[in-house]
Amino acid sequence: MKYAIFVVLALLLAAIAVANPFILEPAGFLAFVKRAAPLVILAAGQYFVIVSGEFDLSVGSLVTVEVVVAARLIDGNEAATWPVLALLIALGLLVGLVNGVVTALLRVPSFITTLGMMLILSGAVFLWTGGAPRGALSQSFRVFGRDTLWAVLITLAVGAAAVLLTRATYGRTLIATGDNERAAALSGVRVARARILAFVISGLAAAIAGIMLGGFAGVSAQVGQGLEFSAITAVVLGGVALGGGRGSVVAAMGGALTLEAMFTLLNLYGISGALEYTVQGVIIVAAVAAGAVQLPRLFITPRKGDAHAS
Amino acid sequence: MRRSTPIVIVAAAATLVASGCTSDKPTTTATQSQNPGASQASATQAPATGTGEQSKFFVQADYDAQLAMRTKTAQGPADKPWEQAIDPQMVGTSKYKKSGSIHLCFSNAAVNNPWRQVGWKNMQAEVGLHKEIAKFTALDAEGKDDKQISDIAELTGKGCDALIVSPNTTATLTPAVKAACEKVPVIVFDRGVETDCPVSFINPIGGYAFGADGAEFLVEQVPAGGKVLALRILPGVDVLETRWSAAKVTFDNSKLQVVGVEFTDGDAAKTKSIVSDYIQRHGKIDGVWMDAGATAVAAIEAFEDAGLPVPPIVGEDQQDFLQKWKQNNLTAVAPTYPTYQWRTPVIAALKILKGEEVPKAWKLPQPKITSENLGKYLQPNMPPLHYALCGCESLPGFPESWGGKK
């Protein structure tokens, strides 16, 4: 049941294969994984935030920032690739840290923290570059997202790291935090620290996804547009409960693959470009409704316990 | 106190009603063409080649006019295409004549894409050239029709000597522009409005010419029966619909097979995925037509990554595409929608305030980049998304203000 999403994924892949058998060949399947890689990585990061009971709406604009910053700093210079990569990772971690601290310590709802961060990031980066991207990415930068082998390896590595992290004490702490903050705090969990780390992981994932998307498709001013909603949708499709406390990271990544398979399928069968959205909307709500019978609804805010207590 | 507040408001409102009601709505009510070209759409039914139905935006007369304009010589200084005009019908402006310093106003639809960014910088630099412009007030509508309507109303009350408008959409901005026309001389550029009250409407030849330039190139370069993929940004945008509808006419009259018409949302990753899918499905694609060049490089890379030669392709005048073209020696063409048109409204405004004649419909030349003149437009020192036809090379602050390196 926990991995029901993979049944859906298999069905979708089968449907794709009927129209396009290429996807069954190793090269075809790997190409599919490469395309899905950024979303899979974003979903893995978003999982940690959501399971702790929060949202991260800033990942889409963070991806844009990463790509635009990379292009301006690298400016076509191969030698600059590795220092800039390090900087991009640091930037992702920093943005996650700020999100986490504002949410966990200053007690701002994460929806607002990350909505504000989204505005700040997209405004700041174009303020810096004067409205449109400048510079160019180097070939050695682009290889990570463009070369199928690299893309698949990075995705596997991120997936493995995410699974290890959820198996470790931290994963259980985080789920406990999302499930019932007060109970977790009483049993000795450092709740704020666990949440901050979740945001840092999400920021890191967005940095990696940005590097891969920049690699896949090059410099663009709108590369990250709407990715925050796609990532949250993917995680929820994977059966992770908004509000926290339930779900597996593998299923979240499966949700991302499923979403990407759905896009591919709708494209392949040429469902009138527009109605594609309608189909997508119905599927998402239906999938969540089907899995949600016992799950908490609305903004479950364990935090309220605190407010009442004080 | 709480309870009394609403009562006070109601009472105040009642008093105000009694004291006189005002409307900022334009008084003219007739609207000439509410549904441009709907009656014309069926004029060019051709054998189906996978291009679908003709757009309801298609107007045969405009199409014919634009295609004819491509071969006409524009009047004016050849080295300053932004001052040139094709077939100008001049109108007198002596009633707007004014001496002394000028307050120029501009209602901008948005600066949300690189094309508008380059254009906006052109306009600011052009304003900087003219000392007589004492004040330049610009409001950015951020892509919102409603905001632009209020912006225009606000600007007309600010003592502007002339108002430049770049409308966010055609039909919905028409009433606001009409209202402004009653108070100040208005100059509209880029997208038009459904009224002829502006003193001058400035734009390049237009979308039909753009679309046809690209499609004709493919018809020339791709052998008969070849498979062409058409990539569009999104439906429903008039200036993009005209590009596609002209290309459709060309393709319908050719022996090419249009295997797909897809929308990319202007997203590079989506473009690359779509092109890869088509390559997989059809084995090979013999030509790619695009209604805008922003994602042309992503389309080219889809072929490279599949290990295939890049077929004849249509792009635009952005530097990343021109660079790729030169580097890989592509078979390509780049129709343009020049950003130098952002300089012209300022020039027009000054002419109008001096009482000089201006063209009622100021049609700027719209060159296309071919492999012969590619070298002239390729500027490696400029940013990848810079538009080559900015006409900004001689403006102060070039290239740094446009993001380039000396």
Place this chain on the structure above:
Amino acid sequence: MSEKVGGRLSLGFRPAQVVFLALLAVVAIGAIVGGGEFLTLETVVGIQQRSAALGIVAVGQTLAILAGSLDLSVAVLISLTSLVAAEIMQTGDVAGGIAAALAVSAVVGLVNGVVITKLKVHAFIATLGMTLVIKGVLDHLYDGPAGRVPDSFQHLGYDRIGPIPVSAMLWACVALACWFVLTRTRMGYQVYAVGGDVEVARLSGVRTDRVVIVTHVLCSLCAGIAGLLLASRLGAGAPTVGTDGGYDLESIAAVVLGGTALAGGKGGVGGTVGGVLLLAVLDSLFNLLEVDSFFKDVVRGVVIVAAVVIYVRRRKS
């Protein structure tokens, strides 16, 4: 300790009062920096015209948020209702257009509410799904502005009485109506109860599902009214007017800026009105200073987060 700091920051005012103080401060800055230019009739009318539609949506959003829910589908619903109204009004039937637009809104709100309460889908996903569904339908049926509203209906968008546009009065009426419902009726009390703690509300006999459904219907009706207002302003319906305006996230931001807790149960309509006005006046100030639109985004982001930091401190102390 940190609570003391927060307490000092907001000087002992309630969130809704803080936002009006901030509003006064921004107006004062504008008056000082811009002098007479900031307080011209055109600017004052402009501020109201620009904020009326967002204001109406945000008032509706306040209800949904107070009940512990939220609605991301308001933006596409605005586009949809503007088209429904304009298409019907094209035939000359103004009343029919208004009725149809409101009926469509009510149905959308009802579906949102039922999916959230009966199918137990998180509001975020339920209304995001609704957004996609409506967006698909809009994209499928329309490729540009359509319909036409008669001149008589355009008075709603353009007329004004002295310095006060009719649109702003409409906004005031909607706000007053919601304020009345929230503070003077049983229903309002139940909204706060459900938003405060669903379980406690249920145990004390509140039919919580019904309350959430009603708030969603009201929220959607407000979006429908905003759609009507925009149809009147634009003279037609437009399939992207809602999303271009960013009414989904901006309305939520305005509600939160007005001191309503995103988790529900605390806040009110007054603060929301202040929040919307604050955003609009800030915008006018930026216009006056000719600030780059990217810088505006940065400031908006900082203002929204900073405001909530202050409110959270207030509530705790």
